Amino acid sequence: MTPPFYRIFPRIMPWRKENDRDGETGAAIPVANTGLAACRGWTGAELGRYGKGPGFVAPVLAAIGGVSGVRLKKSVVMVGMMGAGKTAVGTQLARVLSVPFIDSDEEIVRAANRTIAEIFERDGEPFFRLKEAQVIARLLEGPPCVLSTGGGAFMAEANRRMIAQKGVSVWLRADLDLLWQRVRHKSSRPLLHTANPRETLRGIFQARVPVYALADIAVDAEADLSIEDMARRVIEALTTRADVLEGT
Numbered sequence: 001m002t003p004p005f006y007r008i009f010p011r012i013m014p015w016r017k018e019n020d021r022d023g024e025t026g027a028a029i030p031v032a033n034t035g036l037a038a039c040r041g042w043t044g045a046e047l048g049r050y051g052k053g054p055g056f057v058a059p060v061l062a063a064i065g066g067v068s069g070v071r072l073k074k075s076v077v078m079v080g081m082m083g084a085g086k087t088a089v090g091t092q093l094a095r096v097l098s099v100p101f102i103d104s105d106e107e108i109v110r111a112a113n114r115t116i117a118e119i120f121e122r123d124g125e126p127f128f129r130l131k132e133a134q135v136i137a138r139l140l141e142g143p144p145c146v147l148s149t150g151g152g153a154f155m156a157e158a159n160r161r162m163i164a165q166k167g168v169s170v171w172l173r174a175d176l177d178l179l180w181q182r183v184r185h186k187s188s189r190p191l192l193h194t195a196n197p198r199e200t201l202r203g204i205f206q207a208r209v210p211v212y213a214l215a216d217i218a219v220d221a222e223a224d225l226s227i228e229d230m231a232r233r234v235i236e237a238l239t240t241r242a243d244v245l246e247g248t
Helices: 044-049 054-064 086-097 104-112 116-123 125-140 157-166 176-183 197-212 227-238
Strands: 075-079 101-103 146-148 167-173 217-220
Touching: 075 086, 075 125, 075 157, 086 101, 086 146, 086 227, 101 104, 104 116, 104 125, 104 146, 116 125, 125 146, 125 157, 157 167, 167 227, 176 197, 217 227
Parallel strands: 075 146, 075 167, 101 146, 167 217
Antiparallel strands: none
């Protein structure tokens, strides 16, 4: 039985009426509310047929935790400031799209067997940036995934060029106050180990925002949005591009 999407998601499909018919097959669209479980296993093409443009599929994907037949064609690279939510949102996004989530910082830590702070202290930031670029290049050569990068990774032109060639960059755009609220109590941010970490964060923010603006897609982060809501925003933005998701 065809799931009655217009009843399950009334705010998404308010134009669906009783006794509507499928435009392709002419079959009547049932009105019984069979719930979200009925949508599982449907392909992106089937979802799209009962929707109204790409904006319909994304909320369904986020609501039911993935739909078969929707394939990520290239890696989604999360960029932005520390505290923007790249890891949390990226993890949820990967779950919805049924692809691996990889954190470039974690890959660096694993390879070096040291924390980011220890690498900065012992070898300096230039060494760290070199290793970061090498890790990102390696990961972009692999199967499509959701890749979260460190806050400074996108600042390097070579990294931006690699990401543009092999993936799609998504900037999680958050304001300074939100970022500070999220990072002020964390000791794992070596760049903020200063006498005035908020002013340091402000300086980094002002220097990096113009470069983050070069990303392929920008998605606004807000304090009252859940991780699931943020992942849904990212998916909605990705569906506006023809080269990222197949089956929508």
